[in-house]
Structures are given as C-alpha cells and as structure tokens.
Amino acid sequence: xxxxxxxxxxxxxxxxxxxxxxxxxxxxxxxxxxxxxxxxxxxxxxxxxxxxxxxxxxxxxxxxxxxxxxxxxxxxxxxxxxxxxxxxxxxxxxxxxxxxxxxxxxxxxxxxxxxxxxxxxxxxxxxxxxxxxxxxxxxxxxxxxxxxxxxxxxxxxxxxxxx
Amino acid sequence: xxxxxxxxxxxxxxxxxxxxxxxxxxxxxxxxxxxxxxxxxxxxxxxxxxxxxxxxxxxxxxxxxxxxxxxxxxxxxxxxxxxxxxxxxxxxxxxxxxxxxxxxxxxxxxxxxxxxxxxxxxxxxxxxxxxxxxxxxxxxxxxxxxxxxxxxxxxxxxxxxxxxxxxxxxxxxxxxxxxxxxxxxxxxxxxxxxxxxxxxxxxxxxxxxxxxxxxxxxxxxxxxxxxxxxxxxxxxxxxxxxxxxxxxxxxxxxxxxxxxxxxxxxxxxxxxxxxxxxxxxxxxxxxxxxxxxxxxxxxxxxxxxxxxxxxxxxxxxxxxxxxxxxxxxxxxxxxxxxxxxxxxxxxxxxxxxxxxxxxxxxxxxxxxxxxxxxxxxxxxxxxxxxxxxxxxxxxxxxxxxxxxxxxxxxxxxxxxxxxxxxxxxxxxxxxxxxxxxxxxxxxxxxxxxxxxxxxxxxxxxxxxxxxxxxxxxxxxxxxxxxxxxxxxxxxxxxxxxxxxxxxxxxxxxxxxxxxxxxxxxxxxxxxxxxxxxxxxxxxxxxxxxxxxxxxxxxxxxxxxxxxxxxxxxxxxxxxxxxxxxxxxxxxxxxxxxxxxxxxxxxxxxxxxxxxxxxxxxxxxxxxxxxxxxxxxxxxxxxxxxxxxxxxxxxxxxxxxxxxxxxxxxxxxxxxxxxxxxxxxxxxxxxxxxxxxxxxxxxxxxxxxxxxxxxxxxxxxxxxxxxxxxxxxxxxxxxxxxxxxxxxxxxxxxxxxxxxxxxxxxxxxxxx
Ligand code: FES
Ligand code: FES
Numbered sequence: 036x037x038x039x040x041x042x043x044x045x046x047x048x049x050x051x052x053x054x055x056x057x058x059x060x061x062x063x064x065x066x067x068x069x070x071x072x073x074x075x076x077x078x079x080x081x082x083x084x085x086x087x088x089x090x091x092x093x094x095x096x097x098x099x100x101x102x103x104x105x106x107x108x109x110x111x112x113x114x115x116x117x118x119x120x121x122x123x124x125x126x127x128x129x130x131x132x133x134x135x136x137x138x139x140x141x142x143x144x145x146x147x148x149x150x151x152x153x154x155x156x157x158x159x160x161x162x163x164x165x166x167x168x169x170x171x172x173x174x175x176x177x178x179x180x181x182x183x184x185x186x187x188x189x190x191x192x193x194x195x196x197x198x
Numbered sequence: 199x200x201x202x203x204x205x206x207x208x209x210x211x212x213x214x215x216x217x218x219x220x221x222x223x224x225x226x227x228x229x230x231x232x233x234x235x236x237x238x239x240x241x242x243x244x245x246x247x248x249x250x251x252x253x254x255x256x257x258x259x260x261x262x263x264x265x266x267x268x269x270x271x272x273x274x275x276x277x278x279x280x281x282x283x284x285x286x287x288x289x290x291x292x293x294x295x296x297x298x299x300x301x302x303x304x305x306x307x308x309x310x311x312x313x314x315x316x317x318x319x320x321x322x323x324x325x326x327x328x329x330x331x332x333x334x335x336x337x338x339x340x341x342x343x344x345x346x347x348x349x350x351x352x353x354x355x356x357x358x359x360x361x362x363x364x365x366x367x368x369x370x371x372x373x374x375x376x377x378x379x380x381x382x383x384x385x386x387x388x389x390x391x392x393x394x395x396x397x398x399x400x401x402x403x404x405x406x407x408x409x410x411x412x413x414x415x416x417x418x419x420x421x422x423x424x425x426x427x428x429x430x431x432x433x434x435x436x437x438x439x440x441x442x443x444x445x446x447x448x449x450x451x452x453x454x455x456x457x458x459x460x461x462x463x464x465x466x467x468x469x470x471x472x473x474x475x476x477x478x479x480x481x482x483x484x485x486x487x488x489x490x491x492x493x494x495x496x497x498x499x500x501x502x503x504x505x506x507x508x509x510x511x512x513x514x515x516x517x518x519x520x521x522x523x524x525x526x527x528x529x530x531x532x533x534x535x536x537x538x539x540x541x542x543x544x545x546x547x548x549x550x551x552x553x554x555x556x557x558x559x560x561x562x563x564x565x566x567x568x569x570x571x572x573x574x575x576x577x578x579x580x581x582x583x584x585x586x587x588x589x590x591x592x593x594x595x596x597x598x599x600x601x602x603x604x605x606x607x608x609x610x611x612x613x614x615x616x617x618x619x620x621x622x623x624x625x626x627x628x629x630x631x632x633x634x635x636x637x638x639x640x641x642x643x644x645x646x647x648x649x650x651x652x653x654x655x656x657x658x659x660x661x662x663x664x665x666x667x668x669x670x671x672x673x674x675x676x677x678x679x680x681x682x683x684x685x686x687x688x689x690x691x692x693x694x695x696x697x698x699x700x701x702x703x704x705x706x707x708x709x710x711x712x713x714x715x716x717x718x719x720x721x722x723x724x725x726x727x728x729x730x731x732x733x734x735x736x737x738x739x740x741x742x743x744x745x746x747x748x749x750x751x752x753x754x755x756x757x758x759x760x761x762x763x764x765x766x767x768x769x770x771x772x773x774x775x776x777x778x779x780x781x782x783x784x785x786x787x788x789x790x791x792x793x794x795x796x797x798x799x800x801x802x803x804x805x806x807x808x809x810x811x812x813x814x815x816x817x818x819x820x821x822x823x824x825x826x827x828x829x830x831x832x833x834x835x836x837x838x839x840x841x842x843x844x845x846x847x848x849x850x851x852x853x854x855x856x857x858x859x860x861x862x863x864x865x866x867x868x869x870x871x872x873x874x875x876x877x878x879x880x881x882x883x884x885x886x887x888x889x890x891x892x893x894x895x896x897x898x899x900x901x902x903x904x905x906x907x908x909x910x911x912x913x914x915x916x917x918x919x920x921x922x923x924x925x926x927x928x929x930x931x932x933x934x935x936x937x938x939x940x941x942x943x944x945x946x947x948x949x950x951x952x953x954x955x956x957x958x959x960x961x962x963x964x965x
Contacts, residue, residue, distance in 0.1 A: 058315075060315070068232075068233075072235075073226070074226070074230075074232070074233035075225070075226015075227065076226070077230070077383070078232070078385075079383045079384070079432075079466070080466045080880065080881050081465060081466055082466060082467075082880050082881065082882060084880065084881040084882050085383065085881055087383055114226065115224075115225065115226035116225070116227075118224075118225070118226075125221065125224060125225070129224035129225065130224075132223075132224045133220040133221060133224055134216075136216065136217065136220075136846050136847070136849075136850050138220060138223045138224070138677075139217065139433075139677035139678065139679070139850055139854060140382075140383065140384070140430070140431065140432045140433040140676060140677025141217075141219060141220075141223030141228050141430075141432070141677065142230065142382075142383040142384045142432030142433060142677075143383050144223045144224060145223075145226045148224065163894055167889040167890045167892075168889075168890050170888070170889040170890075171888040171889055171890040171891075172888075173888075173889075174381070174383065174881065174886050174888060175383070175889075176380075176381050176383050176433050176435070176854075176858065177383075177433055177677045177850075178850060178853065178854045178857075179850075179853035179854040179855075179856060179857030179858070179892060179896075180853075180857065180888075180889040180892050181850075181853045181892070181896055181898075182850055182853070184894075
C-alpha cells in the first residue's frame with residue numbers, strides 16, 4: 036500500500052470521538068469492525084442487500100458494507116453498541132426484541148435494530164404494515180419475521196406511551 | 199405408552215425462556231467467529247475457483263498471485279501433507295482440486311495474505327488453463343447420460359403393478375422441484391490457531407468432530423492434537439453440516455504451513471458458488487386410486503441433482519424415500535431413487551434433508567386425484583391418512599403414534615377451512631383475473647438419523663464450589679435455541695435457577711466423537727445426555743446428603759436453589775461445598791443413545807425412526823393470472839412438538855421453518871447456465887422472503903399431546919418438520935390456478951415464481 040492510498044479520518048461513533056488512518060478503500064463496516072473493534076455491525080452479504088451491516092450516519096440508515104470509511108470522515112455514526120444506556124440498561128427497542136423472541140441466531144439483529152431506530156425517530160405513527168415494509172431491506176433467515184414485527188410493535192407502543 | 203414419571207412439579211422445563219444470548223444479540227456483543235479478537239499476525243485466506251465446470255487441469259500459473267502485495271503463501275493440492283479430502287463419507291471431496299475440476303468455482307488454490315482484501319485481490323491474478331469438457335448440469339441431462347453418483351435404491355410394498363392395473367382410476371405425472379440456497383446470514387468462516395504440534399480450529403460448523411477428523415487426516419496429526427470449537431453460528435440450516443469442513447481445513451492447513459493463525463471467511467458470492475444447496479428433484483409418478491380418491495398404488499421415481507460428489511446424498515435421498523408417503527397409507531408402492539451426478543457444486547443437507555422433496559410428490563398426487571375426481575383436496579388427503587389397519591409404512595415400520603386425523607380435524611375447525619373454501623369459490627366466480635386458493639396439508643416427519651449409529655449424544659457437567667454449573671454437550675447452537683433448552687433440563691434436574699447454569703462453547707476437547715447437530719435431533723440426544731450427567735452428580739449428592747444429614751434417600755429433594763432433607767433444607771451451594779469437603783466428585787459425563795432403532799439397508803426394512811413429528815398448515819393465497827404475482831393472505835398452523843420444553847423457542851422454529859419453506863417453494867430460484875455456472879450467486883439475484891412477503895395473519899398453535907416415546911420431558915424435535923408445512927402454500931397456489939379450469943390438472947412446478955405460475959396458468963387455459 037502506498038502512503039497516498041491512506042488517509043486519516045476522525046468521526047464520532049456512538050457519541051465518542053474516534054480516529055484512524057485507513058486505506059481509502061476500506062469500507063465503513065470493516066473500519067468499525069477492525070479498527071474500532073465494534074463487531075456488533077455484521078457482514079452478511081457485503082453487497083448492500085441483506086441489511087445486516089446497517090448503521091446510522093448522521094441519523095440516517097446506511098449500509099456500512101457499501102460505504103467507505105473516508106466518507107464518514109467528520110460525521111456521526113451510530114451502531115448497535117450505542118443503543119443501550121451507559122449503565123448497560125437495554126433501551127425499549129432492545130428489551131422488546133428480547134421479550135418477544137425477535138431473534139434466533141441473532142446475526143440480523145443489529146441491522147434490524149438500527150433500521151427500526153431510524154424509522155421510529157422519524158415517524159412514531161407507524162402501522163404494522165409500515166414496519167413490514169420498512170424492514171423489507173433486512174433479511175432474517177431464521178425467524179420468519181413474526182417475533183421481529185411483534186417486538187417492533189411492542190416497542191412502538193411503549194415509546195408512544197412515553198410521549 | 200409408559201406413564202410419565204415426574205416426582206416434583208416442573209419449574210423450568212416446559213416454560214418459555216428467552217434465548218440464552220438474547221441480551222448479547224440486541225447489544226451487538228455476541229461473538230461470532232469473525233468477531234473474535236484475532237491472534238497477533240493473523241493471516242487471511244481467499245479461495246481461487248475453477249473458471250469452467252468440467253475438465254482436466256492443464257496448467258495453473260500462480261506466479262502473479264505469489265508476487266501480489268501482501269501475499270504470504272499460495273496453497274495447492276501439492277501442499278497437503280496428508281489426505282486431500284473434506285468429504286463426510288465417501289472420500290471424494292478434495293479440499294483443493296487435483297488434476298481435474300468438476301464444477302464451476304471448485305477451489306483450485308487458496309491465497310494466504312496479510313489481509314483479506316489482499317488475498318481476494320491476488321486470487322484474480324491466477325491463470326488456470328483447463329481442457330474444458332461439456333458439463334452435465336441438470337437432472338435431465340444426467341438421466342440421459344445415466345450418470346449416477348451413488349447406486350439407485352428402492353422400497354417396495356405390495357404388488358404395485360397389479361394394484362395400478364386393478365385400479366378404476368389411473369394417472370401419471372411429473373413434478374419438478376427446485377433446490378435452495380441456505381443463505382445462513384453468517385457466511386462460512388473459520389479461524390485456525392497453531393499450537394505445539396496441535397491445531398485449534400474455531401469453525402462455524404454443525405459438525406465439529408468431523409472437521410477435527412478431517413484436519414487430523416489432512417495434517418497427519420493424531421485426532422487428539424486437533425480441537426474444534428464453536429460457540430454459535432449465525433444460522434446454518436444444514437449448510438454447515440458437511441460443507442463447513444473445507445474452509446476450516448484450509449485455514450488449518452495454512453496455519454500449519456505458516457505457523458501463524460489463519461482465518462478464512464468466504465465472500466458471499468464465493469459462498470453461494472462454492473457450497474452445496476438443497477437438491478433439486480424430478481418426480482415421475484403413476485397413481486392408481488378408487489372412486490373415493492383412495493390410493494391403491496403409488497409408483498414413483500425420485501431423481502435428484504447431487505452434484506459432483508456424494509457428500510450426504512445417500513442419507514438425503516433415503517430420507518426423500520422415507521417421506522414419499524408423508525402421512526398417507528400406501529397399500530402398494532414402488533419408491534425408486536436415482537442419485538444423479540452432475541458437474542455442479544455438491545448438493546448437501548438442508549433442513550428437511552430430502553424429506554420435503556419426497557413429500558412434495560405425494561402432495562401433488564393428492565391434488566391430482568382431487569382434480570380428477572372433482573373432490574375437495576382435503577377430503578382426498580383425509581381419506582388417505584394412516585389409520586387403523588392401515589398403519590404400515592413402505593419400509594416396514596408401523597406408525598403407532600398417528601395423530602394426523604385428530605390434528606387435521608383440529609386445524610380444519612380452527613382455520614374455518616370449509617367456510618373459507620366456499621367463500622373463495624364465490625370470490626373466484628366473480629373475479630376473472632385475481633384468483634384465490636386454499637390448501638390444508640399435513641406433515642409427518644420421522645425423527646432420528648437414518649444412519650442409526652449417529653443417534654448418540656454426549657455431555658459434560660461440572661458443579662463448582664459456589665454451586666454454579668458448567669454445562670457442555672455435543673450439540674451446536676445455530677440460533678435454534680438448543681443451548682437454552684438443554685440448560686433448562688440441567689437446571690430442572692438440580693432444582694436451581696437457569697442463570698446458575700453456565701452454557702459453554704461446543705468443543706471436541708470436552709465432549710468427543712459427537713454426531714452433527716442435524717436431523718432435528720439436537721435436543722433429543724444432547725438433552726438426554728446432559729440430564730444423565732446431571733443425574734449422576736445428583737445421585738452422588740443425594741447419597742451424600744442422606745448420610746450427612748442422616749435421612750432416608752427418598753427424603754432428599756432438589757428445588758428452588760435448595761436441597762430439602764426431612765423437614766429441613768440447605769442452600770444448594772452449601773450442600774455442594776459440604777459435598778466437596780466430603781470428597782464427592784462433582785463432575786460427570788453423560789451419554790445417551792436412542793433406543794429401539796433398527797434399520798437393514800439391504801432389505802430396506804426396520805424401524806429407522808424413534809417417533810414421528812406431526813403438523814398441518816392451512817394457507818390461503820391470491821394470484822394475479824395476468825402477471826403471475828402471488829400473495830399469501832393467511833396462514834394457520836397446528837404443530838406437534840410433544841410437550842414443548844420451551845414453547846416460545848418452538849413457535850419461533852415453526853414460524854421460521856415455515857417461511858423458509860415458503861421461500862423454497864415460491865420465490866427462491868437457483869439458475870444455472872448451460873455451462874454450469876450459477877447465475878444467482880448473490881442475494882440481489884436470489885430472492886429470499888422478507889418481512890413484507892409474510893402475511894400479518896399468521897396463526898401458530900401447538901398441538902396438545904405428549905410424545906408417546908420416553909424423550910426428554912416427552913418433547914418432540916422441532917427443527918425440520920415445520921419447513922414442510924409450507925407445502926400448503928404451494929398447493930394453495932395450484933388450487934387458485936385450478937379454479938380457472940376445474941377438472942384439469944395443474945402442471946405447476948416448484949418454485950411457484952411468477953413465471954412458473956404464468957406457465958401453469960397458460961397450460962390449464964390452453965387445453
Ligand atoms: S452486509 Fe451490508 S447489506 Fe449485507
Ligand atoms: S435471527 Fe438469524 S438471521 Fe435473523
């Protein structure tokens with residue numbers, strides 16, 4: 036690798052400053068996983084199709100496998116590791132996935148949680164059908180989606196009751 | 199049925215408990231193999247695949263690959279010190295192709311480099327020359343060439359020729375059934391760490407003991423020097439039973455040769471091209487039946503695409519034959535299986551293991567009969583069920599636990615099948631383009647490995663001085679909830695809370711010579727083994743408590759984290775400490791083998807299954823006869839898991855299995871070109887069901903009843919059977935098409951993609 040193909044980047048990850056010198060071709064997913072050791076962001080297809088690598092970039096969901104780390108320079112990234120409170124207490128969405136058995140192998144779970152985090156922030160009035168559509172870019176090969184949709188609906192209800 | 203003996207009320211088994219890793223999964227802290235901290239200096243492998251499907255290798259020029267940046271070493275067949283084989287049975291799966299290639303993408307070499315990126319880039323620089331020959335790609339091509347990978351096999355019962363000849367009604371037909379990509383969300387991955395003449399392989403595998411043996415043979419090490427470990431997989435579904443081995447073995451080979459830790463994680467395209475899938479089948483059948491729709495004779499030829507090697511094709515095709523009857527009595531049958539060799543990737547285990555394909559043929563036969571006689575397909579199905587005096591399978595095992603009639607009647611009621619069929623007929627009469635269809639189909643699935651010796655499980659249990667329990671067993675966790683179920687069993691045995699049982703990674707170092715976690719058997723065999731280990735320790739503790747506290751043995755009981763003796767109790771942890779001081783061993787292995795199984799492969803006769811799992815599903819669909827679009831509108835399932843060990847986990851298996859089966863039969867299509875290249879090698883071209891493909895109206899209930907056999911707490915296996923409930927979706931689609939031209943047979947092939955639906959619509963309209 037030549038020096039010119041590497042660049043220093045600085046970004047916020049889950050509210051904390053992170054810096055690295057990375058190959059310009061390094062994906063954001065590999066940067067999170069290898070440089071920052073945040074392995075909760077999973078790689079299912081590396082093609083932008085399965086949704087396992089979904090993270091939020093300035094609040095918007097992106098596929099970390101399709102995005103370069105250098106594109107996240109100066110921006111704020113949110114990953115599954117940042118969902119729980121500082122004390123480790125699960126947030127409402129995480130707790131709902133636990134309570135409603137919204138996971139089996141768990142490999143799709145982080146991506147699904149991040150997709151829903153974005154959705155819920157935008158529109159608290161989602162219907163079950165909206166949730167099914169919103170999640171149609173996240174493949175789960177294990178659950179058949181029932182537990183996932185139940186969990187999402189339960190979390191939505193609980194969040195609304197807090198408004 | 200022997201009475202169930204339970205001396206204390208159950209507190210932990212038969213309750214819904216969360217997956218043991220649920221908190222980790224929602225926090226992103228569950229460690230899969232690719233997430234483990236890599237040992238310093240870890241190298242990465244990438245595979246180099248054959249550019250054509252068939253031919254002699256003329257030359258392999260890897261100079262440019264070796265010279266590429268970051269490349270440390272390139273592996274070819276010549277680098278293997280021992281046996282170049284990663285096959286489960288026959289010895290015909292080279293880890294690295296030698297002399298010839300037999301499918302497009304077959305691994306010819308592997309690059310070992312400082313980074314995965316560098317390894318993947320270097321792969322592209324290879325120059326492989328092959329004397330290309332024309333590959334056989336489809337079942338039909340292999341049948342015309344009469345190229346078998348394994349000998350054909352047959353079950354016969356009664357005189358099928360005579361039965362067919364004497365039948366008032368006769369039909370013949372052909373059904374084509376597509377294969378299926380597993381698409382476990384976590385792709386194939388392994389990390390090998392070399393030690394002092396030892397090798398430790400972390401592998402996403404359902405079969406650690408097999409990988410251990412293959413690595414030992416490949417590296418010429420004793421098996422005792424090789425350890426394989428796996429904490430969890432991100433899905434497997436059969437795709438990591440035999441075909442995780444190649445990647446683990448190559449990583450181990452690289453680690454042995456470089457002396458550094460080596461990791462191999464396949465890119466998704468490579469994974470889809472280089473690993474086997476569900477077998478596609480062609481079923482050719484003849485039926486003879488009476489005016490009521492009862493079968494007199496069934497003659498079926500099941501031909502499958504096995505790919506270039508045997509892999510697990512014997513067991514898979516056998517299981518297709520074992521399920522050629524599904525839940526139906528066949529007075530006379532000839533079930534012939536041909537295992538065709540093709541120049542495609544070697545097809546392998548996939549949830550159901552051939553059973554689904556065998557069932558598909560007879561379910562089509564039921565529809566054929568109904569269409570021909572103008573009967574409701576459900577009535578034809580009910581009339582053909584096993585029953586009194588009609589209880590012998592074509593392979594000589596009596597069906598003694600038959601609950602199909604009761605279960606189907608229950609679902610017929612709860613799904614309101616009859617009223618909905620009427621409503622659908624009325625709808626269809628007024629709707630020329632959009633048509634609805636409904637079907638209620640049963641499942642009867644045999645539980646046990648049909649290779650009888652595999653029906654054994656092992657476990658290791660330690661109790662430590664603070665009263666916490668270390669649990670290990672031979673099963674692997676792939677998301678199915680096996681670990682929590684077995685922890686429930688052990689916690690129940692000791693009468694302690696679930697959180698005091700520490701679940702640990704599966705490793706060949708703790709429980710040796712294990713069977714794969716497959717055939718839905720994980721809980722049945724490992725749960726019993728773990729219970730046995732716990733009981734051995736509990737027996738010693740009971741003896742100790744009886745003598746220490748001077749009470750009769752019968753007065754010692756374990757519950758609520760306490761040990762009761764006479765009118766007193768002591769904390770479990772305290773008794774443990776006392777027992778330790780009293781020099782009692784607090785560790786034990788446990789072992790279980792499934793009783794009463796017999797199978798004579800030569801005579802095709804015996805009792806290959808310990809019991810059957812039953813279920814039924816009713817699906818309603820809507821199709822657009824102009825576009826072929828299809829939507830599932832409602833699903834009702836009633837499924838038998840015996841007395842469920844964990845109802846929430848079991849319902850999750852049922853829902854997930856159903857949707858996976860629905861994908862297989864309606865959306866997922868594997869397309870190979872004439873040169874044997876897989877064209878659908880990414881999720882962008884291979885359609886997997888998403889949340890919006892599953893109807894909101896999805897009702898799942900557990901059938902209330904105990905296993906008649908003495909399984910772990912009278913539960914039944916759940917992994918595979920629900921997949922076949924999805925045959926109801928396929929039959930509902932055929933039913934919708936049938937409404938276009940009642941009385942005509944619907945030549946719908948699987949998967950029922952829009953194209954396939956349109957073809958069938960045209961065919962029935964044209965007559
Ligand atoms: S890994 Fe990024 S979408 Fe699949
Ligand atoms: S839980 Fe396994 S992919 Fe969703």
